[in-house]
Amino acid sequence: MFKLSPISIYIHIPWCLKKCGYCDFYSYVSKEIIPEKKYIDNLLKDLEKDLLLIEKRKINTIFIGGGTPSLLNKESIKKLIYGIKERAFVSHKAEISIEANPKTLEFQRFVDYKNAGINRFSLGIQTFHTHLLKKIERTYDSQEAINIIKETKKIIHNLNLDLMYGLPNQRLEDALLDLQYAIRYNPSHISWYQFTIEPNTSFYAQKPKLPNDDMIFKILIQGEKLLKKSGYKKYEISSYSKKNYECQHNLNYWNFGDYIGIGCGAHGKITQKNGKMIRTIKNKNINDFLNGNYLSSRNVISxxxxxxxxxxxxxxxxxxxxxxxxxxxxxxxxxxxxxxxxxxxxxxxxxxxxxxxxxxxxxxxxxxxxxxxxxx
The missing domain is CATH 1.10.10 (Arc Repressor Mutant, subunit A)
Structure with missing residues (x-):
């Protein structure tokens, strides 16, 4: 019989304060009060339907991404985590991560998230240079980014910082300084990836000037030397971690593991006992989703x-x-x-x-x- 391994859950929170010009992730700009309670209720109902496909397999990781999940209040996160644990077999050692934007968090909310069961934070810093943050249309400045890291470090050690290189008009010294800042605060994990412009984004329609390939290569080579010297091991193309702090959720993806995807636009991949793999894609329309129409498509992967x-x-x-x-x-x-x-x-x-x-x-x-x- 085909061997079935533990599984992950990805949860998509589709709201943002602002849609950045380079972002092609599925999200809504929040101009009104977010219907949190109704969305969480529907997320858990969506989960119940997918749990029928996995036959009580153990959940090893949960990742709350977006969008900007840190827009949600403590009651919503608590209800979501507790609701999952009531319905599914979640490992007591499960890695439970949440993405956060420096503009949307305050210290007490960190504490509340941790108390609800979050044990890994991923902060979308991108760069510590305010002028570059403006160029990529982020909503905070460098000091806010630094403050959020300091506050998060007070309550949790398992912390990832997202950084990008190859930003519009970025110089070699800018990129290396970003890494130096990040390393100074000693996060357990750094995701450092190249800035790219994807179709269906505003930057694609009006492309900013990016560093040439020679500059990108110099940044990558010198940046990786700095990360290695500082105790960060490269275990994936854009991921660097301290010992035993690799992102378990992403490792499951990269090892071609199975995962349930719940929420607007979320994707899932679930292997059946007969070896067939099912790809699920959830409804992108928020109103349809809130009315209980969760599934957009479900197909067997060829x-x-x-x-x-x-x-x-x-x-x-x-x-x-x-x-x-x-x-x-x-x-x-x-x-x-x-x-x-x-x-x-x-x-x-x-x-x-x-x-x-x-x-x-x-x-x-x-x-x-x-x-x-x-x-x-």
């Missing part, structure tokens, strides 16, 4: 998509990809990807060993080209 999605995730990690893991997570034999593997090896992207594959330095540097082989 073999082709399953293979591509598997490698799209596991190749992000800085560790070998074991062939046994491929078989367990996809319910496929590696013979179905033999031609793709050989092409990746011939291109210098992969090394083939008896029990595992490993990406070369070239493979990591040209990850999109490597993934194209498996897409075809």
């Amino acid at each position: 073999q082709k998509d399953k293979i591509f999605e598997y490698f799209m995730n596991v190749f992000r990690l800085y560790k070998p990809v074991f062939k046994k893991h491929f078989r367990e997570k996809t319910n496929l034999n590696e013979i179905v990807i033999e031609k793709s593997i050989q092409k990746a090896i011939q291109s210098g992207f992969l090394i083939n060993k008896i029990n595992y594959w490993n990406t070369t330095k070239k493979g990591k540097n040209f990850l999109n080209l490597l993934l194209e082989i498996f897409l075809k």
